[in-house]
Amino acid sequence: MADLEELAVQLFDAGAVRLGDIEAKVGRRTPIYFDLRVIVSHPRIMMAVARHLEKLAKEINHDVLCGVPYAALPLAAVMSVNTDTPMIMKRKETKLYATKRLLEGIYYKNQKCLVVEDVVTSGGSLLETVETLRREGLVVSHAVVVLDREQGGASVLEANGVIVKSVFSLSCLVNTLYKAGRINDETVGMIVDHIKECQFGMKDNLD
Template sequence: MSLQELGVQLFDAGAVRLGDIEAKLGRRTPFYFDLRVVVSHPHIMMAIAQQLQVLSSEIEHDILCGVPYAALPFAAVMSVNTNTPMIMKRKETKMYATKKILEGVFEKNQNCLVVEDVVTSGGSLLETVTTLRDEGLAVTHAVVVLDREQGGASVLAANGVRVKALFTMTELVNILRDAGRISDETVEIVSDHIKQCQFGMKDNFEQLTAPL
């Protein structure tokens, strides 16, 4: 499946939502990308994993780690397809038995490739990277499905993580416009939103320290 076909199928499956939508921390967005629905569409999940594998083949890595929760299925499929070990980061440290924050087998200084669904401010991915590094793993790259082009990739680059994405927001809306799924007006609205809503290091600090 080509990236153009994948973009259209994601829209048709309901992974792309349009409207005045409340996103994380109460922010509003005209374009919401929800990859959790893809678990009900195995052929799309496989296509995403295969495209991410193309990106990851150019990156030296020993293990994979998906950012919980939306990216976990993609990391799992990539792990099986490429016979690459995977670890999982818990949302919180286990409070009994092993009391682990990471599940799976790994060794210090191994190169860990992070898998993420969407990068906006970069806060969620940066939080996972910080945990992995605290546990002794080396993290220099992340592969993601969508870069919303709102500053997250630059923030991550400043923290030593290069982001490689299947789609930028601009690329995806252009694919959907060319396929007749959205209008030129919607493309302009999304483009204006990207320009007006940019994130930086201060935003990521606030996101990482915000109460749950």
């Protein structure tokens, strides 16, 4: 547990956790925002995050990895190298020339694909990737994520046949940062209220 607590503080100090009245996706506002893209500039932190994701992945039977574009791609790549597990990449849009593929890499029908994601809020981005993989004949039943914001996304994904395993839940992360003196009581209260007030379901999986 101590190494997870240390990692939480490192992520905060590196700027991967931002506080304030911040505009998130689709015009939503949040008192806490996660930008895990910054960890590409912090190799040790990125390695630590990948290692924790690998621990979760060990419990899941899979043949290939696929990171949700774009923030999770570096993490999936590190996991692939560390565990000698093949990786495939989903493009944001279909390639308009040559192979015209939406997925890059080598894969086969009925292979088990483990999806890697940075943050799950409503589950929409992850679900979009899952649906693409399934259309290509891959079997997707699990995803490993760095943070579950506990706003309904995991339930949306479970309803679509995907079990989410997370390194951090938002509640645990906030509690850790509070104990470490990085955030105060007022901020904790605002975040707890935000989790309760902003819950997503099947009709609003927009993240």
